[in-house]
Amino acid sequence: MPPGEGQNPFTDDVCAGPFGVAENRSVPGLNGDILGQLTTTIDERQSSAGRAGGQPLLLLTAPRAGYGKTHLLGRLAAAANGQVVLVPLAFRLEDTIGISAVAVRGMESMARAEASREGWTKLREACAGVCATLVRRLIENGTLPCANPEQALRVLGGDPLEVFDANGSARLIGDWVRRFEGQLRKPMTEQAMKRVPAIPTALASWVNAMLNHALDGGMSHMAVLRMLAADESNEGPVTWLRLLGLWRPVVLLVDHLDAYYRNPEAGLRIASLLLDMSEMDGVHVVLSLNQDVWQATFGHHLPSAMEDRLTASQMLLRGIGESEAATLLRLRLQHAGIPADPAHEFTSFLDVKRYFLGRPLGSVSARTFLRHAAKQWDFFQQTLAAPVMPGSISPQSLAPEEGVLPLMTEEVAENPAEEKPAPGELTIFDSSTTAHMKLMAEGLAEPKPALPQQDEAPLLPPPPSLNGKHLPPPSTPAAVTQRTGESPAAKVDEAPSQFSPSSAGAFENLREMLGKLRQPSAPQPAESSGTHFVAERLADVLGAGAKPAVAAAAAPASPAPPAFVPPSRLSVAATPNAERDALLGRYEALRLQMAAEAVSLPLDFTKLADLIRLAGKRFPLVRFSEHELPGMTGRYAVCWSLQGLEVVFGLANFADGSYWRTLAGFAAGRLAELNQDSQTSGASVPRLKITTFKTDREQQSWAILQHSTAFPEVLKTHVDPIHLDTQNVAALYAMQRIIKEAESGSLEATPAQVMSVLARELDFFWKRVTRAA
Numbered sequence: 001m002p003p004g005e006g007q008n009p010f011t012d013d014v015c016a017g018p019f020g021v022a023e024n025r026s027v028p029g030l031n032g033d034i035l036g037q038l039t040t041t042i043d044e045r046q047s048s049a050g051r052a053g054g055q056p057l058l059l060l061t062a063p064r065a066g067y068g069k070t071h072l073l074g075r076l077a078a079a080a081n082g083q084v085v086l087v088p089l090a091f092r093l094e095d096t097i098g099i100s101a102v103a104v105r106g107m108e109s110m111a112r113a114e115a116s117r118e119g120w121t122k123l124r125e126a127c128a129g130v131c132a133t134l135v136r137r138l139i140e141n142g143t144l145p146c147a148n149p150e151q152a153l154r155v156l157g158g159d160p161l162e163v164f165d166a167n168g169s170a171r172l173i174g175d176w177v178r179r180f181e182g183q184l185r186k187p188m189t190e191q192a193m194k195r196v197p198a199i200p201t202a203l204a205s206w207v208n209a210m211l212n213h214a215l216d217g218g219m220s221h222m223a224v225l226r227m228l229a230a231d232e233s234n235e236g237p238v239t240w241l242r243l244l245g246l247w248r249p250v251v252l253l254v255d256h257l258d259a260y261y262r263n264p265e266a267g268l269r270i271a272s273l274l275l276d277m278s279e280m281d282g283v284h285v286v287l288s289l290n291q292d293v294w295q296a297t298f299g300h301h302l303p304s305a306m307e308d309r310l311t312a313s314q315m316l317l318r319g320i321g322e323s324e325a326a327t328l329l330r331l332r333l334q335h336a337g338i339p340a341d342p343a344h345e346f347t348s349f350l351d352v353k354r355y356f357l358g359r360p361l362g363s364v365s366a367r368t369f370l371r372h373a374a375k376q377w378d379f380f381q382q383t384l385a386a387p388v389m390p391g392s393i394s395p396q397s398l399a400p401e402e403g404v405l406p407l408m409t410e411e412v413a414e415n416p417a418e419e420k421p422a423p424g425e426l427t428i429f430d431s432s433t434t435a436h437m438k439l440m441a442e443g444l445a446e447p448k449p450a451l452p453q454q455d456e457a458p459l460l461p462p463p464p465s466l467n468g469k470h471l472p473p474p475s476t477p478a479a480v481t482q483r484t485g486e487s488p489a490a491k492v493d494e495a496p497s498q499f500s501p502s503s504a505g506a507f508e509n510l511r512e513m514l515g516k517l518r519q520p521s522a523p524q525p526a527e528s529s530g531t532h533f534v535a536e537r538l539a540d541v542l543g544a545g546a547k548p549a550v551a552a553a554a555a556p557a558s559p560a561p562p563a564f565v566p567p568s569r570l571s572v573a574a575t576p577n578a579e580r581d582a583l584l585g586r587y588e589a590l591r592l593q594m595a596a597e598a599v600s601l602p603l604d605f606t607k608l609a610d611l612i613r614l615a616g617k618r619f620p621l622v623r624f625s626e627h628e629l630p631g632m633t634g635r636y637a638v639c640w641s642l643q644g645l646e647v648v649f650g651l652a653n654f655a656d657g658s659y660w661r662t663l664a665g666f667a668a669g670r671l672a673e674l675n676q677d678s679q680t681s682g683a684s685v686p687r688l689k690i691t692t693f694k695t696d697r698e699q700q701s702w703a704i705l706q707h708s709t710a711f712p713e714v715l716k717t718h719v720d721p722i723h724l725d726t727q728n729v730a731a732l733y734a735m736q737r738i739i740k741e742a743e744s745g746s747l748e749a750t751p752a753q754v755m756s757v758l759a760r761e762l763d764f765f766w767k768r769v770t771r772a773a
Contacts, residue, residue, distance in 0.1 A: 009336035010374035013066075013367045018088055018253055019113035019122065021074025025335060027320075027327045030366065031072055034060075034315050038072075039079050041313065042251060042284055057278045058286045059310055061294055062317040065258075065601070066367030069288045069317060073253050076286075082159075084284075085126055085248045087241075088113075090256040097269040102277065103229035103237035106252070111222050117161050119217065123225070128160035128214035129247035134188040134207070135177060143187055164214050178215055185211065196242045202234040206243060238280075245282030252277065255288040257297070261653075264301035264634055271298060271306055292606065301634070318362040325369050326352045332373070349383075350376050359593070371600040583738070583749060583757045590734035598729035602697050605651040609638060611736040612649055615766075616640050618755055629662045637666050644684070645772050646674065650692035654701040660710040663690070668715060687772050689720045695729060722768055735762055 015021065041058060062069050077086045087106040095101040110123035136156040138144035146152050155163065155170040162168035164177075177184060189200075189207045196203060206228055213221040228236045244250050254274060260266040278285045287310070289298070299307065320328070329352060333343040350373060356364065597604075616624030616638070623641040628634075640647040648667050652659040671688050678685040690711075694702045702721060711719060724732070735758060742751045749757075759766070 007336060008374050008377050009332040009338065010370045010377055013370040013374070015068070015071040015074060017109070017113065018070060018074040018077045018086065018255075021071055021078055023075060023078050025331055026071070026075055027324050027331065029327070030320060030324045031068065031317055034317060035072060035075055035079065037315060038076050038286070042080065042084065042249070056312045057274055057310060058284070059314040060286060060288045060317070061291055061314065062289075063291050063319070064365070065290055066365035067317045067319060068366050069290075070255055071366075072317065073255065073286070073288060076251075076253075080251070083248065084251045085129075085244050086122075086251050086253060087244075088253045088255065090254075091260075091270070093259050097266060097273060098232070099237040099273065099277070100230050100232050102252070102273070103240050104226060107222075107226055107229050107240070115161065117165055117167075120161060120165065121217075123222065124213055124217050125161060126244055126247065127210040127225075128164045130243050131177075131188070131207075131211050131214045132156045132160045132163055133247045134191050135184070137191050138184075138187055143191075144184075160214070174215075181211060181215070192243065192246070195246060196239065198239045198242070199234050202228075202231075202236065202239060206236075206239055210243065241277075241280065241283055250283045252283060252285045253288065254285065257289060258293055260297050261293055262296045262635055264297060267297035267301055268306075271302055271310060275306065275309055296606075296634075319364045320366045320369055321361070322352055322356040325356065325364070328366065328369070329373060332370075346377065346380050349380050358589070368596055368600060372596060579749060579753075580757050583747075583754060586741075586747070587734055587738050587758050587761065590737050591730050594730040594733040594737070595726065598726040598733065603693060603695050603724070603729065604733070605653070605693075607733055607736045608693060609649070609651045610740070611732055612638055612640075612651070614736070614739050614751065615755070618752060627666065629659070629666060632659065632662055635659065635662075637663055639670075640769075641686075642770060644686050645770065646670070646686050646688045647769060648688065648690050650690055654694075654698060654705040657705075657708070657710060660705060664711050664715055667718065668712065671715075671718070689718050689772075690715065691720045691722060691769060693722050693724055695724050695726070720771075728764065731762060732765060 038058065038060075060069060060072070073088075080086070088109040089102055089106045090109065091097060091101060091105060095105070107123060110126065111121050113122040114120070115122055115125045133156075135144065136153055139146050139149050139152055139156070152173065155173055158170075162170045164174045165171065168174065185204075185208055188211070189204045192203055192207055193200060198206075209221060209224045209228060213225060225240075228234075229240050230236065241250055252274075254270075257270070260270070274285050274287060277283055298310065302310070326347075329347060329350065330343075333346070338346070355369075355372065613624070613626075616622050621642060625639045625641065626636045627639065628636050635652075638649040638651065640649075648663070648670065650660065650663055652663075654660070667688065667690050674686055674688060677683075692702075706716075706719075706721075738747070738758070739751050739754055741747045742749050742754045747754070
């Protein structure tokens with residue numbers, strides 16, 4: 001069995017929560033400066049507790065999911081262990097955003113987190129710490145007599161688990177508290193009243209419930225605490241946070257707000273709530289967000305004063321680097337118990353340096369790298385388990401030993417017509433099998449393209465040499481006929497069929513690259529020379545009848561003399577070949593870069609919406625419009641209107657039921673308008689369809705939405721879900737990115753020029769979107 005078979009050290013790529021993150025399994029250099037800044041800031045604020053005006057909120061942002069926000073909060077929890085009380089908070093959609101939701105959800109997360117001792121949770125540990133603090137202060141002020149006060153104060157100021165656990169080193173004090181708990185409850189409540197402004201009866205209930213949970217634990221006592229935390233009429237949520245502050249400073253970790261994406265109303269309430277809580281003494285708030293959630297939910301949707309307060313202490317996470325990725329790789333292999341030799345072989349197989357070659361600094365998230373490593377590990381295991389192929393035997397190993405006569409293997413061919421192997425060709429099958437394999441290889445030849453490409457030649461010149469021989473330049477069928485007097489078909493029939501397993505993949509990749517970097521080698525006809533390229537492609541989809549009108553509208557009135565362009569600012573019009581090459585090369589690089597995101601992450605509807613907007617505004621045959629959905633501020637229905645067709649795009653997560661119900665209502669209203677307009681004008685009713693997109697990841701959620709009540713029966717026949725594979729998604733992401741770069745000015749091309757050059761690369765997308773049925 002190959003080493004490590006049956007386990008993949010890299011599949012664990014999601015950090016569920018901040019508790020339980022071990023520093024010895026973390027990469028020290030990964031966002032180490034941010035971790036140091038967080039701990040230093042909390043220490044400084046702790047030392048300056050009581051300063052008027054409260055403490056600013058700490059904002060931790062990441063470019064997108066997978067950059068390690070939650071893991072960094074876990075490292076903060078490990079670094080601050082014994083110094084602060086960490087309260088993780090994740091709101092739920094059904095929650096009414098308020099202080100009671102903070103207390104209840106925080107308490108639930110602490111009840112789920114296990115402490116260092118069996119049977120203990122973080123919530124029980126915090127209750128024990130508060131009770132130990134109250135007993136300690138009773139001894140300090142002399143209310144509680146003690147034979148050895150110095151030792152008791154030292155023990156009660158340490159780990160509360162050692163006091164209240166049955167196996168703790170200081171369990172004698174805990175046993176004494178358990179015996180006299182009835183007499184201690186009232187003095188402990190009075191001591192709490194001196195430092196916590198709260199209603200006396202409510203505070204007594206809190207002290208009793210926390211003491212019970214510290215002594216016995218159990219879900220029944222936790223339920224009592226949860227009920228008290230939800231009681232806003234008696235200031236239960238605030239009282240709980242203030243009681244925790246008696247023991248240690250409270251750090252509120254607010255994370256996992258992705259469910260409120262594009263919900264500015266919820267963002268305003270959350271921001272206002274957290275800013276108010278940061279004003280409480282002894283409470284520090286750390287807000288963790290992805291950049292897309294910040295921009296769509298918070299950001300410019302907030303009043304400028306509130307946005308300024310939120311971003312006063314902002315920290316931005318960066319991606320993983322080459323050295324950090326190598327360290328992460330080594331830590332995962334060590335933790336999985338992979339022996340040294342297989343670990344070294346896999347490290348060489350993965351080749352971290354090659355993976356980061358050409359990638360922008362800080363652009364790779366830790367999760368993306370781990371998922372890449374997980375796939376490479378599976379490939380690595382397959383290569384270890386695969387048997388040695390006969391093709392790997394060297395010809396030298398087949399040579400006879402010196403002084404030994406070779407075995408005569410010559411045979412008389414039974415069929416003289418059998419094909420003999422070429423000189424120097426090593427045969428491993430009999431003649432009939434070889435002939436069958438070659439016949440199969442002929443079926444693997446590249447099919448004839450659907451679009452006419454006989455007049456197109458590769459844009460890049462052929463490489464100067466291959467194994468010392470120059471490659472012939474590409475020839476068109478007309479050129480072959482002119483040189484030889486024979487048709488290309490005859491030449492193909494005469495060419496011998498050859499198949500080389502070792503080079504087939506390389507030539508396939510070469511053909512694909514040359515096909516991507518192609519341009520017309522012959523001048524375009526005069527009547528179409530001025531036609532916009534995208535208009536021609538879209539006209540092919542909608543019918544040839546629209547082409548002449550578009551060509552007439554786009555053709556220039558008269559040729560103008562060429563203008564001088566400085567060499568430093570060459571444009572596509574000045575040097576079409578060079579700039580076309582640059583755009584195609586940039587697109588191909590982005591497509592390859594986006595491939596990992598397309599494979600490992602869910603479909604990004606924001607990028608698709610950007611691309612659909614950009615294309616809709618620039619296509620000559622498309623009338624683009626956007627309509628704000630009723631009751632959903634900032635969310636729009638994007639529409640394309642073509643001849644005889646109107647497309648309403650659904651661009652949201654399939655779990656967002658309110659969006660899809662609102663969009664369905666909009667589409668139903670639009671369908672009624674089209675029918676009414678048709679009756680008034682007497683024209684035929686344009687077909688309306690609701691188009692959305694999905695991948696294999698969204699298949700299950702789409703099935704749930706499809707069978708729900710979001711779409712009325714009359715609309716279900718108008719819904720057109722378009723399935724995209726990973727290559728399609730990478731191509732769409734790349735096109736959206738390169739158009740954005742052109743708009744920002746980072747490319748020496750305009751968005752219209754980018755669309756003209758690259759629109760054919762998304763031919764599959766335009767045709768599928770504009771298909772009527």
